Amino acid sequence: MAESLPIDRVSADDLMSLATERGSTPTQVGAVLFLDTSCRPESTSGFDTAARPDSAAGLDGERVMAVLARRLPGVPRLRQLLVGVPFGCGRPIWVDDPGFDVSRHVSVVACPAPGGEQAVLDLAATMLVTPLPRARALWAATLVTEVSEHQAALIIVFHHVLADGVAGLAVLAGLVDGAGVGGEPGAGAGPGVGVGAGASGFPRPQASVRRLAVDAWTRRLGSPRRMPALLRRLGDAAVELRSVRWTRLRPTSLNVPTGPRRRFATVTVPLAGIRIAGRAQNATINDVVLTAVGGALHRLLTVRGESEDRFIISVPFAERRGATAGELGNHSGVIPIRVPGAGDPARRLRFVAEGTRVAKRSAPGATTALLGPFFRLLARIGLFQWFVDRQRLIHTFVSNLRGPEQRLSIFGCPVPAIVPLSATTGNVTVSFAVLSYADRLTVMLSADPDACPDLAALRGLLAEELAALAG
Structure with a gap:
């Protein structure tokens, strides 16, 4: 099985992102989604019931993690690790994390006083300049409750090697309401990532050293054909x-x-x-x-x-x-x-x-x-x-x-601003x-x-x- 799966290597642009991360600020990007929590469950028809918030009690952290866990298979990279390879085996590769646990990536905090947008942005700034652990999938999310009356926020941060801006929008599209769930193609899975990347096929086995070396040398030997371009x-x-x-x-x-x-x-x-x-x-x-x-x-x-x-x-x-x-x-x-x-x-x-x-x-x-x-x-x-x-x-x-x-909406809540x-x-x-x-x-x-x-x-x-x- 492992010998037939495609090898997912970082690109030349990814290499530059990794190699040049030497300063005091990590190469990370993200977004803040402000959520309107005033909607009642009955007004969120079309969303799965488990994703609907109780407007009186506010968003529930366990419920949020459950919804994200169901949608993550539609964005395979969010459950993968970036790992190095032995000498001569080419660029680093992405592999499924066999110990993936969504609770290690998602947290819930109450908005610091005095609340409001600036308090959320201050939290987001702290998250963005805090390096993500390389031993985990390279992303983190924080649900901020009590931003103001009937308002919460979701801060999502990921390493730039995981996605550039355009790809970041694809990540967002795979997590919001209406996206495919459980590895279904509605989340926009690309070639080679179908249902096999869902719950039933996770984690996929890692390629052998021999296959990594063969793949690397095959790419190198093909370089002359790419020389004119x-x-x-x-x-x-x-x-x-x-x-x-x-x-x-x-x-x-x-x-x-x-x-x-x-x-x-x-x-x-x-x-x-x-x-x-x-x-x-x-x-x-x-x-x-x-x-x-x-x-x-x-x-x-x-x-x-x-x-x-x-x-x-x-x-x-x-x-x-x-x-x-x-x-x-x-x-x-x-x-x-x-x-x-x-x-x-x-x-x-x-x-x-x-x-x-x-x-x-x-x-x-x-x-x-x-x-x-x-x-x-x-x-x-x-x-x-x-x-x-x-x-x-x-x-x-x-x-x-x-x-x-x-x-958009997420967890059954409209998203008025990003x-x-x-x-x-x-x-x-x-x-x-x-x-x-x-x-x-x-x-x-x-x-x-x-x-x-x-x-x-x-x-x-x-x-x-x-x-x-x-x-």
Whole structure:
């Protein structure tokens, strides 16, 4: 049986994620789902009875774990370990965890005083910067009760090697109400992951050392056939890097070494206004957000007594439009975009839109093929953290995900809002994660509270910039 199962190895992007995790902040991502617990069981028709909360008693931790345990087989990676292999046997592999226990991954806490969204975000920040144990499946979830009257929250954190942003949405789709349960295909299991990954086939046996070695050498011997495609990708990467016109950035307070703590803040706006503003200038929603971020950073530095009117923003780019619960991992690169911070908002938006169009004419994210091996080499010789603590190539990161267009529910509770979670290491003191969900656009600001103590002011400036662009 073990000799016939596919070997699930990490990708080159996964390797970079693992190799470069050397700083004070682990490479972890996640989301906060705010839950409306005011619904009565009779109003949640269509959901399994065990998932319905008692609105008077609140969400029950054991019930939540039972529901997740039934849905986890539809997302096989959430019950797998990342393990190394003997020398010569290739990249690390994913294997089923024979000792998997959902209670080791899920906890329940009451919201700290005074409650509310910020208290939940503070909990989420602590979870995100706490390294996940490598001896377990690389995820954790915390149910936060008593956030406010009729409100709870679910914080989910997983290691970036488990999923990038697009794959994270696939994980979410496999856990919410209406997903397939018990390994059924409704959860979006991908090729090679069918019912056999469910309760009846779990855990699957691990491949032998002999088979791992044969598989690794088969892949290596097949490398020459992939050489033309690799050379084309390296060429695309060179074109992409030249198009940015890299210059060493002037020193600003945006780029100083960061510590292990993070604080989050959010700005939420109607999606319709942002979409209309973008269409008026032949721009995307992401272009609008980039323009707003540039304006907010320019104004923040002005208040700090500094002068900078052009920013280089690194924009993660997914190399796939979607993912399934059986096809996770990392398939992404980055595009560096020049963003003006001063001047007429509409003119700045047109400049950004043209810049992103030019960047996307090459193979977007191709720089990963060129820089990935370089960064892994720096990590191997112990210089990667030194490099990212002193880099003067980018000011910040802005990631953008297109979330579900319809409102979700989980445990029978409607989900009125979702906040994306991410944090960066090195000398980027503040970064931004963006998620569109239903009719709202949420921008999450992540900052080192010591290096960026004026996060609340930046949040206000960003809200003003988005409002100005939306008209």
